[in-house]
Amino acid sequence: MIEGSDVPFISSLVLRPLSKLLHPLNFSIYHQNSRPLVTVSRRNYGARNSSEYLRYSGSDSEGYSDVYDRIWEPDTDGTPLVTTQRTDFGLGTDNVPISVMQTARADNESFSLRFNVTAGSWYFYCQYFAEISPDVNGPGQRVFENADKNYSYTYKNTYDSYKDFQLYSTLLVYASHGIYVDFPPKFEVQLIRSNTSINGPIINAIEVFRYLNKDLSLGTINQEVSVVTTITESFGGLRSWNGDPCLPYAYNWLACSSDERPSINEIHLANQDLNGEIPSEIDSLKNLTVLSFASNKLSGSIPDLSSLSKLKVLDLRDNNLSGQIPPFLGELPALEKLDLSNNNLDGVIPEKLLTKALTSIIDLRLAGNENVCIAQNAEPFCNADGKPKKQSISLIVGISIASVATFVGVAVLLFFARRYSKCYIKPRPPYENGDARNISYKDIQSITNNFENEVGRGGFGPVYRGAFKNGGAAAVKVLSKDSTQGQKEFRNEVRLLSRVHHAHLVKLLGYCTEPELVLVYEFMANGSLFDSLHGGGELLTMWKDRLRIAGEAAAGLEYLHVGCDPPIVHRDVKSSNILINGKLCAKVSDFGISKSRNVRPFSMSTNEQQMWTTGVSSSTAVRGTPGYIDPLYVESRVPDASVDVYAFGVVLFEIVTGRKPITQDVEGDGKYIHIAEWAKSNHKRGQLSAIIDPRMSNVLSLTSVLMVVDLAVKCLDMNKKNRPNMSTIKQELQLALSVESNKDPSTTKSFENVEACYMRSFMHAR
Template identity: 30%
Template sequence: MGHFPLCIYFIVLPPRKKMFSIFCFFKIHSKHYWMGMVSRGRKALVVWFMFATLLGTLASTEGLTVFAADNNFVSIHNGNGNRRKLDDIAGSISIDCGIAEDFSYIDRTTGIPYISDSTFIDTGINKVISARFISQTLQRALLNVRSFPKGKRNCYTLRHPEGKATIYLIRASFMYGNYDESDRLPEFSLYVGVNFWDTVKFDNASHVVIREILHVPLMDTIDVCLLDTGLGTPFISALELRHFHNSSYRTQSGSLVLFKRFDIGSTTNRIVRYKEDAYDRMWFPYNIPSSVSINSSFTIDSLNDNEYKLPSTVMKTAMRPLDVNDSLDFELDTGDPSLEFYVYMHFAELEKLQRNQHREFDVELNGNIWAKSIVPEYLHSKTIFTNDSVRGTKLKFSLYRTINSTLPPILNAMEIYLVKDFLQEPTDQEDVNAIKDIKSSYRIVKSWQGDPCEPMRYSWDGLNCSYNGYESPRITSLNLASSGLTGHISPLFSKFTTLEYLDLSNNSLTGEVPDFLSQLVNLRELNLSRNKLSGLVPASLMALSKNSSLTLSLDGNVDLCLTAPCKEEKKKKKNNIVVPLVSALVPSLIILAALIIIWRCKTKQSIHQGQATVVKSHKREGLLKSNNQQFTYSEIVSMTKNFQSLIGKGGFGMVYHGYLNDGTQVAVKMLSTLSNQSSSQFQNEAQLLMRVHHRNLASIIGYCNEGGNMGIVFEYMAYGNLENYLSDKTKVLSWKERLQIAVDAAQGLEYLHHGCKPPIIHRDVKTANILLNKNLHAQLADFGFSKLFPLETVSHLSATVIGTVGYLDPEYYISQRLTEKSDVYSFGIVVLQLITGHPAVIKSHDNIHIVEWVRPILTRGDIRDIVDPSLEGNVNSNSVWKALEIAMACAGSKSIERPTMNDVVVDLKQCLEMANDIRHTWEIGSQTMQSIDYSGANCTELEMGPPAR
């Protein structure tokens, strides 16, 4: 075993704590060393002595060796006091998912200590793979899995040891191994924080799937999340995090997902990783066709430290052409021309060249010069990469020697990474910290994991957030009613500077109502009812409540006082209640009896007369109560200059241009008739808009409900509706502007379907109901016919058919069974209009429906006849094909085959990203669409539909 150290151990056990410290002093090669360890569990003693047995192998090691795992820390110091990390494996987290809590071990191959995942996640169940998949060669971390049969999103939270804004390698490993004994291979999504990382799927039960990404976190923690996509229960076998030097793997933007990492010319045919690779990268053997391997017995980079810290085992082998006069050629399939890659080639000269020998070569990639005049250094690694990404369905590499070279080109190792632009920002860091602190301080039992607001469809229960493009979402609504809260109202709530709604009702909160709640300038509703609060309510809150800028609910707090003095009045009432009560009791009862007799007589005379008035008043005034600003009718007349400028007409109201007192432009919709149906629809729209808040839904500023005058004041949209904009041939929307409008409208629908509880179906999605502001950002409008799903268990509603010719879902029309997929159909028609520039019903073609017009052209495969001619070919063909695929999928005749709006938003954003690449303009003239049966995209006969609104 070499030099086994003689250790003197000192163990420190602090009282009433599970933490303990061990120190060992020993001597190796006449040098003095000491080792220290701090740990939580006594089981770590076993690990400690295992380390001691390995110290003999460190006889020639000077300096510091560090192993870090969660809160365990092991270090070695030499007698000179010098200290350094053993490369960067120290700044790492190695998790074996699914092993018992407090259990840990050292991997027999790598020597890396693995720990349980119990402190990183609080959901899921531990499982063991089937015995028939267990073998002696199988990595220990693949024997167990943590499975997540409950919840749509389950997240590991990793607090990276080196802090944010530095490079980390994140590796997630998966092996199904029939752990659930169902023999059904699952498929699910993997996210880093709020952004999609990759899809996890398997070829067979023994298939090991490994996903790696080089990522620079912007937050204090990294969330690795598994999302259930409905194709099987997500699970994970192992999760690892490694820290890299910032000087390596630089990109212009985005993270780097591993595509290939090759140990070229390997003579062992095994995967190389830690300890041979200081960063614990995994290098897979690869042999280039028509080439020969060369190798060296000497160590590479023994005297120099390379920033990439390439393993000598990998770099001491290489390949050259079989014929020394030939080039070194190979290619890799990417499958998608729109994907961007970064390539890193690693070289080291393995042969001691004579004076008359010289090795120099150029590298071509896809026929273009990628790197020139490469001269490898003897036994020293050199890495070549470019600052720009590369693309192509194939990556074709050719290394050929220059005219001055006497030797053929060589290649030792190579890495290829896929660029992953994480466009969606996580929730504002202050909001994240505050909500997590609240969860911890109140010990809230909720499945709150990962980012609070993103992805939108998986936001935390009880939260609503504001979304503004790719900016960080902010928490605007917090519902903690009936959450078992105790103690005082925490000052942590004051950190939510954008909070509009706060519900702390039906808990056991005590103490006084804090004044800091009045400092939340955006707060519109505060519900503190049914708690155990006491004392005087702050005058500042009462003032906000009186001027209607805040709806304040305090009922059910028996010890709470609304006005001063508080304690004196209660004490006086307590001391003097008996005598006045007795003296007043008899005459009070006599008076009360007389009043009851008079009241009953009056009621009988007027009950029929007053009933209609009460009902009418309730319908017309009670339904429009909200936290939004209330305008008088005279203010409406003033802001519209007596309804001077008519800018639109809705299904049940006229829309006028107006100005607020501060000069803000607004659009005012007034109820045009007083019929019960129009009034009901008008109030339905008002109530819905007061309930939902999203940047892509019409933004309500206030309302008017005075006498027979009902109106809603909206944010002014400078460019009107999309239908009018598309029909105006003097205004041409670019392809990217059209896609952005589609994304905006899709996000609005996605919020209605998946962000609202209960979900909301719009029922009249069309270009006339999509409004455009001065920046051509879109908002979905006109919610008069919208429906709420009353229960999550309801899969459809039986509803009277409502809609507009050309946009109406044929399945809904026939069955009268309303689902969210009816909106999806209508949205598909909107996307087709954005692509073609045609209306839903093309009158110039014998009133043909737009789907029927598009289908035969798609069959011919030339999209140039489909795209709006006004674009003059300035579009990305790949982007157009994808947009058509999305639209036709949405407009399918069978609702079950249509995508959800979640999927539509994701696909449209990818489509928008493709639009930035102008190199693929019309180069694909005869492509065929993928995986879509267009024969099913049918539409109802026009005469069968409802009249146009």
């Protein structure tokens, strides 16, 4: 970089020819149609120190420097093994520098090598071995199993170091197959000592690559490349961007599809100090879903973007745009958010756009446009928050408000009718449901725009964001072929959620049974509590927000335990099954393995009946998620409400600490520790500050935190008779929230008294 400038420059460029005998290159050419491999990791095990990156460490002729300029990252984990003895190259060992092969990791029993990978991608690796210990001088002295694995499969081979690669001689082991990493993303290599071996396993180095599953020769769609070129040429500050906009990586202000020939899905050019007019050529980007030019100095009128049928977000706030609001904005079928705040627009809101805005199909914001805001029909959208005011402004507004009021009134009546009645579950045959409607697969495809926007993936399968014709959002779960769940869990979920209703239980809107099993839920904009605590969601920095979410989840579980006849045990309580909507209201989800008693369905086999009524097959298998499963349940295999209480205690510790239920010991010995063991140990020593999530704001009451920690300890008591029930847990959390808020507990809002929260979610669900 030039000092004082953000413009990069290059002084020289050296191109080195690569031998086709290099295993990664050979694999790319003959197995991947010459598609490139992206380096994930290149590690030198047993490195002398943590800052010793090897690349240029000696003469090329002596073999100490990397002839291909590869950078070998030091890895000092485990037991190091070092020699000054020169190692000889074995056949086809890819010219790994001798200095890399002179160090190794050689532990006594076993160790695992883990790598950060991406779900839905293919990987390839090369491992390098050299026996550099003079103590190994015969066959059978160092024999170990070498296994690469992910959640789907494991490949194993066994090596005798003396017999297979001998003293001071190298051996390359590579993946003769591509390794596909599914969800959850996990890729590791395990090396385990053979029972008959004197010494433990050894490894000197490894290279891990990800396939770039695109043919770069095709490039991004030509017309879209032309549009991006027009954009970069229109604004001087973007002229340094050139080359293919999506391949091999997208410009950092673009998002592209993963198609063979990528198309541009999103443009994010906010706060770029751009001058001039918005290029009309953008209308050619048919797959565009997000377009943001916010907070620039753009002038002129809003160009014709009527061809952008997939556009969901148009953000043009804080510019100098002029002219009238174009009618085509009301015609865009997918538009959900339109922010035109703080411009110089004039005229009135087009009729179709106004109708969509008043019925909440489009979130319209116009504040700061004086010539628009003086018009009577624009006034509701000129608040700072873009929310309509409660006023009668015209016939169309009156009709719209009356319609919404009627809908809200009906929803309120439905809510109270359900909320204050027992959720008695009448026996019904499979798929004959209460409120959840059977949705055709064609409609599912329409709701999800042919499964375009995947927002997550769980044990059931992928989750897609969908939208109903009236603009309401939905979460659509599709059972994947390799799912650990199946038809029984599907039936259980439909059966329970179509009859069990509570403000803090996720609402099932519909389901589909042919040709795939699909569940349609209300959309929870902020994902799960797990996402917020461990990355991927909105970070909850305020203790009171975490506390309130815990209380709301407890209220939902309490309703299952005591508000339903017969009671229901969830059996898979965990932070990833506590979902959070846009208002930070929490709802418990995923009832595939929930259990209720005393229900006799019709015309099923004995085993199927048991699964339908209890959620447990005749195998009496323990169900749940590691880290949250009650050890007493593992012993008895009889689930009751205490199973949920134990798991909720783990969740409470997650909320306090920000740690996952099971983490690797900080001592680096490869052992794993449960969050309860770690937290209770610090709690007993009075070291409360040691377990509080450091990402939380320090504006909190330590007393309320201590109350939650004490509650979590009670929930995890190994005598289940000493554990509190969910009603007590909810009350304790309500008390802790009142302490946090410095309020009288008697004036603190109950977690179950959440009609407003429920109504907000209900309005968006449809």
